[in-house]
Structure formats: structure tokens, C-alpha cells
Amino acid sequence: MILNNATNAKSFVYCSVYQSPNETTNYYNSGNGHFHESIYIIEGSAEYTTSPSVELSGDETYLPLSAGQLYDITNTKGQYVITKTSTVGASMMMFNPIPEDKQLQVQIVHGPNTVTVTSGDIRTTVVCITGPVTIKDKTLNSLQYAVVFANTSADLVQSENTICALVTDK
Amino acid sequence: MSKINIKIVEIDQATHTVVVKYASETSKKNIDEYPGVAFQVTNFNVTTPEEFIEAIRPQISLYVYHRDLAENPPAPIDISSWNGYSAEVENYVPPVDPTAPTQVTPAQANPEVTI
Numbered sequence: 159m160i161l162n163n164a165t166n167a168k169s170f171v172y173c174s175v176y177q178s179p180n181e182t183t184n185y186y187n188s189g190n191g192h193f194h195e196s197i198y199i200i201e202g203s204a205e206y207t208t209s210p211s212v213e214l215s216g217d218e219t220y221l222p223l224s225a226g227q228l229y230d231i232t233n234t235k236g237q238y239v240i241t242k243t244s245t246v247g248a249s250m251m252m253f254n255p256i257p258e259d260k261q262l263q264v265q266i267v268h269g270p271n272t273v274t275v276t277s278g279d280i281r282t283t284v285v286c287i288t289g290p291v292t293i294k295d296k297t298l299n300s301l302q303y304a305v306v307f308a309n310t311s312a313d314l315v316q317s318e319n320t321i322c323a324l325v326t327d328k
Numbered sequence: 329m330s331k332i333n334i335k336i337v338e339i340d341q342a343t344h345t346v347v348v349k350y351a352s353e354t355s356k357k358n359i360d361e362y363p364g365v366a367f368q369v370t371n372f373n374v375t376t377p378e379e380f381i382e383a384i385r386p387q388i389s390l391y392v393y394h395r396d397l398a399e400n401p402p403a404p405i406d407i408s409s410w411n412g413y414s415a416e417v418e419n420y421v422p423p424v425d426p427t428a429p430t431q432v433t434p435a436q437a438n439p440e441v442t443i
Binding site: 182183184186212214240297298299302303304306 | 344369370373374375433435436438439440441442443
């Protein structure tokens with residue numbers, strides 16, 4: 159697995175990783191900024207299971223992870239998460255709250271799309287997964303983020319094949 | 329290539345820690361006579377002892393190299409005739425390290441865009 163990027167966006171960390179084909183990883187899903195609360199599969203596919211122990215019983219059931227899907231994996235907290243790829247690898251983006259008990263609300267928006275991001279009492283962080291996109295007339299390249307502060311709004315303009323995540327605290 | 333022997337001598341399931349001992353073919357003592365080194369298994373992406381040994385092999389190889397060097401110091405060399413020797417050689421250019429971190433992109437250097 160290659161960790162391409164990890165960025166602290168103040169209330170959470172987002173990190174992009176690539177897991178190569180036929181690779182198995184085992185990750186203890188815990189810790190402030192380390193607990194993967196949700197995971198988005200950018201490209202490829204994988205499957206995962208959880209185990210209370212680092213040692214597997216062999217009876218685990220693996221669940222699929224498919225491209226273009228966001229998965230809430232809150233239930234894996236404090237467990238070992240085993241992720242396997244087969245003939246294709248998987249590019250993934252993880253969202254890790256700080257502190258770990260904070261609940262994030264993540265919404266994935268695909269381009270082409272124009273949307274007004276409006277924050278209520280809580281700010282919204284726009285994470286550019288695949289860019290570039292434009293927010294409030296400023297360019298957001300891949301892996302950059304912008305904050306739409308509370309009680310403000312900003313227009314997000316996405317062209318074809320771009321992907322953004324809108325992240326707020328629950 | 330010489331062989332090294334790595335042996336897990338103690339485990340602590342609660343902390344996922346193992347203690348290993350190691351020795352090479354040229355080590356002076358038996359492997360069990362050397363002190364152990366502790367590793368936390370969760371720091372490695374492994375699930376079997378074979379994968380774990382493979383993961384720590386580079387580190388252990390370095391440890392055993394330096395320990396063997398200390399145990400078997402090289403024989404003294406007669407350098408009495410070296411004084412005054414000179415040579416013209418090619419300038420050394422370090423090889424590119426494929427494992428070196430790649431250059432940081434502007435997006436990584438400045439991840440936040442203020443709007």
C-alpha cells in the first residue's frame with residue numbers, strides 16, 4: 159500500500175492511498191486522525207473484513223468495496239480491518255475525524271455539476287478528490303481543500319470526471 | 329550471501345509485541361546468548377510469522393552486521409607506505425535512490441485554498 163497524501167483539514171484528516179493488486183493490508187482502525195470513519199473508492203475494487211484480533215480465524219466474511227462508492231465503516235472502530243485486492247488495485251480516500259469520536263458527514267459529488275455549498279451553523283470542508291474544480295472562482299486542485307465557513311455559501315463548479323467530498327460534522 | 333537466523337523467543341498478545349533474537353553464521357555466540365529485541369507486530373502489515381520475519385529482515389540484517397563487526401574487528405592494516413600517495417579519479421555522483429520521497433507537489437505543500 160502506498161500512502162500518497164495525508165492532509166490535516168483541522169477537524170479531520172483525509173488521506174489517499176493506493177493498494178496494489180493481490181495485496182492484503184491489516185490496519186488497526188483507531189486513533190485521532192487515524193480512525194477511518196468512511197472510505198471512498200476512487201478507482202478499482204477491494205474487499206474487507208474485520209477482526210477483533212490481529213490473528214484471523216479464517217471464518218471472516220469479506221465485504222466488497224467498489225469504485226465510485228462511499229462506505230461508512232464506523233462499525234470497524236477498534237478492530238483490525240483487513241483489506242484485500244485481487245487482480246486490480248484500489249485507489250481510496252479515507253476520512254479520519256479529529257478527535258476520533260467526532261462524527262463526520264461526508265457527501266460525494268461528481269462532475270459535471272454546479273452546486274451552491276451552503277454551510278449552516280457548522281462549516282463545510284470541500285475536499286477535491288479528483289480535480290481541478292472551481293469554488294468561489296478559485297481553483298482547487300486534486301487533494302486540496304477549501305472551507306466554507308458557517309453561515310456562508312460558495313459555488314462549486316465541477317467539470318466532467320471530477321470528484322469532490324463535502325465534509326461536515328454531524 | 330550469508331544467512332542470518334531470526335528466532336521469536338517471546339510474545340505478548342496483549343500488546344502484540346514479540347521479542348526476537350538473531351545471529352549470523354559469523355556471530356561469536358549462540359543465538360540464545362544474545363539479548364532480544366522487541367517489535368510491535370501491529371507496526372507491520374503482516375499476519376503470519378513468515379511475513380513478519382520478512383518485514384524485519386532488513387532491520388535485523390543491519391543490526392547483525394554491526395554486531396558482528398564489533399565482535400570481529402578487521403585485522404590491522406599496514407599503512408606506513410601510504411603517505412604521499414595521490415590519484416586522479418572520476419568525481420563521484422551518488423546514484424538516484426528509488427525509495428527517496430518524491431518532490432512535494434504544490435497541492436501538497438499548500439493543501440488549503442482560502443475562499
